[in-house]
Amino acid sequence: MKAIKAKYAFHGVHVPDKKALASGKPIENAPEQDVLNISLSQCLGKPSTPCVAVGDRVKQGQIIAEAGGFIGAKIHAPVSGTVKSVTGSIILENDKLYETDYLPPLENPTPDEIKQRVGAAGIVGMGGAGFPTFVKLNPQDKVDTLVLNGAECEPYLTCDHRIMIEKTNEIAEGIALLKKALGVENVFIGIEANKPDAIEAFEAFDFIQPVVLKKQYPVGSEKHLIYACTGRKVAPGKLPASAGCIVQNVATCLAIYEAVKFGKPLIERVLTVSGGAVKEAKNYLVKIGTPLSALLQDNLTEDAEKIVCGGPMTGVALKDLDKTVTKTTGGLVAMTVKETNVEQPTACLSCGKCADVCPMNLMPMNTEFYTDAGDYEMAAKKGGVMNCIECGACAYVCPARRPLVQSIRKAKAEIRKGGNK
Amino acid sequence: MKQLVVSTPPHLKTSRTTKHIMIDVCVALLPAAIMGVVLFGLNALYVVLLSVASAVLAEYIYALIANKVWKNVSYFGSFWKQFDFTSVVTGLLLAMVIPASVPLYYPVLGSIFAIVVVKMLFGGTGKNVVNPAIAGRIFLFISFAAMTAYPIAKDFGLISVIPPVENDVTTGATPLTGILAGSTVKFTQGMLLNWLFGFGMGGCIGEVCKIGLLLGYVYLVVRKVIKFWQPLLYIAVCGLMTVALNGFDFTYFLPSILTGGLLLGAIFMATDYVTSPKSDLGNVIYYVALGLITAGLRQATGIEVVSFAIMLMNLVVPLIDRFVPCVPFGTKREKKAKEAKA
Incomplete structure (x- = not known):
């Protein structure tokens, strides 16, 4: 279908996207690893429980850990090999034979079969939050719209962009499967205006409505994506299903397609390695459990000041490169001092710029003011802190460099603690 | 690999800080100030320069006393590093609302009052309750009768x-x-x-040339x-x-x-x-x-x-x-x- 422009606008901030670094790089296979270290916390919810023992030989795609609860996901062996340890994380020695033990492929699956398969393949939301997709596909409310998230509004990251132009047909088939599983009528795919090639690619399918999103951060936030595409607003504290919408990331669609068509569980993902402190930006297809150091070690320049796991606006700054790739790792961004603009905070000017850019229409300066004063009740009332999506737009735009997200997190933690008493 | 920096997100920040905003305000004030000098002559220039200089100096001396570093000559370096140009804005704004014909100690007094009493004593940048330049003007206005004697600008x-x-x-x-x-x-x-x-026109230094002010408005917007x-x-x-x-x-x-x-x-x-x-x-x-x-x-x-x-x-x-x-x-x-x- 012909792409349409998003009709609905909300507050946000224009962040230089710096995607040119990696957007032209085709997806390549990550270097082969001898040992994979698979974390048991691959998604939101409880960590998974290992179901293999030390010394077991597993095949690629075999279940190695069961979901830890209703909100949780199965984990499968990314390669064939021998289990070396199961405490804390599963350490797997790669025998480099790549013997597969996939699920049986499904021909013409029923909606229930698709949902079951998504659960069996351990698929989680691959945009970053990592909500188990199986849970999301069984909404409490009636859903009539599927919104695909191809916004990728985080600067530097290009992994979704690459799969959208390299694997357009596969994603479209994944979308068709999702549409069937949910029984929805409308399918939108929201893509930010800085990816015209991806928008054009999805115009070829007549059951998908591409929506050109304004170049604005955070247009890829779930609630704002729904608003931009459909004009529906998700009420504070409610799930998107309450507005009749389900949001899925394009990378998740690809995983669903592969799980149904080939029976391949979620054992690898595409991630971007980028930033001013890498020698060459890359888009890797990487096995879950690959150590981050293997992806960055030879590629780093001397002046790397900060390495962020995920996007630079919401990602986690790493202390070292000991962590490994999980199902939700969308990128690794190595930044120089110049890029991060690390400076000491100065006094708040009450300029109100943080409130102007807040996509949730909150007042971060009030949150910070009352949090510093220890009055968390007022922080919730006057700052609206409990509705914050922690996108970081306020702290990005603050001319006084106030650590607003830090205050917001502190206030949230304190309020939750108080609520549990 | 050197030690990595760990902090809360976002890891990107805009390059525009308080200092940049204040410099922008100064730039926006320039057309009106220059026109003021053109229209009212050299005395207006002295008022502007004295007002700005005494505002900055007042902030520096206050910082010396408040931080108890008055014997430390090298303190100027760290003062300059965190200097955010707010006192330049205050000094410039104050000069704009003073008639050009006043004795030259008026702007000095006004600036010192604005910076020390209205701004620094309340806690510095971001903590003042009223606009320092306005408070400075009102302080002069209710103290001296000459503040209401407006010279007439040159008519070209x-x-x-x-x-x-x-x-x-x-x-x-x-x-x-x-x-x-x-x-x-x-x-x-x-x-x-x-x-x-x-x-x-009769009036204060910065307020007579409306075109200059409107230029500043466009720049600020x-x-x-x-x-x-x-x-x-x-x-x-x-x-x-x-x-x-x-x-x-x-x-x-x-x-x-x-x-x-x-x-x-x-x-x-x-x-x-x-x-x-x-x-x-x-x-x-x-x-x-x-x-x-x-x-x-x-x-x-x-x-x-x-x-x-x-x-x-x-x-x-x-x-x-x-x-x-x-x-x-x-x-x-x-x-x-x-x-x-x-």
Whole structure:
């Protein structure tokens, strides 16, 4: 279908996207690893429980850990090999034979079969939050719209962009499967205006409505994506299903397609390695459990000041490169001092710029003011802190460099603690 | 690999800091200040320079005393590193609202009062309750009678040959005072141009050249320092209120906004971040109230009261901020749904 422009606008901030670094790089296979270290916390919810023992030989795609609860996901062996340890994380020695033990492929699956398969393949939301997709596909409310998230509004990251132009047909088939599983009528795919090639690619399918999103951060936030595409607003504290919408990331669609068509569980993902402190930006297809150091070690320049796991606006700054790739790792961004603009905070000017850019229409300066004063009740009332999506737009735009997200997190933690008493 | 920095997100920040914003304000003030010097002569230049210099020096000396480092010569380096140009803005703004003919110790006194008493004693940048420049002006205004003797700007006569105000004193009232006192000024197109350029006008250094102020306004809006509607709202409400108070005589509209310090106050002083509300709704309340108070007080007192009106509203700002509620995205829908159910 012909792409349409998003009709609905909300507050946000224009962040230089710096995607040119990696957007032209085709997806390549990550270097082969001898040992994979698979974390048991691959998604939101409880960590998974290992179901293999030390010394077991597993095949690629075999279940190695069961979901830890209703909100949780199965984990499968990314390669064939021998289990070396199961405490804390599963350490797997790669025998480099790549013997597969996939699920049986499904021909013409029923909606229930698709949902079951998504659960069996351990698929989680691959945009970053990592909500188990199986849970999301069984909404409490009636859903009539599927919104695909191809916004990728985080600067530097290009992994979704690459799969959208390299694997357009596969994603479209994944979308068709999702549409069937949910029984929805409308399918939108929201893509930010800085990816015209991806928008054009999805115009070829007549059951998908591409929506050109304004170049604005955070247009890829779930609630704002729904608003931009459909004009529906998700009420504070409610799930998107309450507005009749389900949001899925394009990378998740690809995983669903592969799980149904080939029976391949979620054992690898595409991630971007980028930033001013890498020698060459890359888009890797990487096995879950690959150590981050293997992806960055030879590629780093001397002046790397900060390495962020995920996007630079919401990602986690790493202390070292000991962590490994999980199902939700969308990128690794190595930044120089110049890029991060690390400076000491100065006094708040009450300029109100943080409130102007807040996509949730909150007042971060009030949150910070009352949090510093220890009055968390007022922080919730006057700052609206409990509705914050922690996108970081306020702290990005603050001319006084106030650590607003830090205050917001502190206030949230304190309020939750108080609520549990 | 060297030690990595760990912090909370976002790891990207805009390159525009407080310092950049303050430098932008200074740049925006330059056209009006330069025109002030052109129109009023060298004395105006001395006032501007002295005002800025004493403001910066007052902040430095205050920092020396407050940090107990007065014997440490190298402290200037760290002072300069965290210097955010707010005192330059204060000094420049203060000079703009002083008549050019005053003795030269006025701007020094005013700057010291503005910086030390109004700004630093309240906690420095971001903590002052009222705009320091306005407080400095009011301090001088109520202390010295010379503050109300406005020199007449040079008339280059390029635009109009009609003398704008029909009186024969060289110093005295601004045209505004004449209008407020009920003198019937015949309004002509030539006069409008004279008013815009400030030729032959009486007034303070920075307020006579409206074109310079408007240039500054455009610059501030383009640089996103202020929102375009903020000064406009103030000016429009003030103009309309004056019209209403004079029996809906629309000939009062342009004179009321193009004379006196309304433009300067609306563009540069009322929009001061620290002393204006944080939210858009709060700002609407603030600017409408400012417009009403300015027009009302002008009518009642017959003198220029923009600075008093702004100071009054500055004091109300914390109350406005407390009153304005925080309405998260999506709340409206919930309310509508509730109404639909009921």
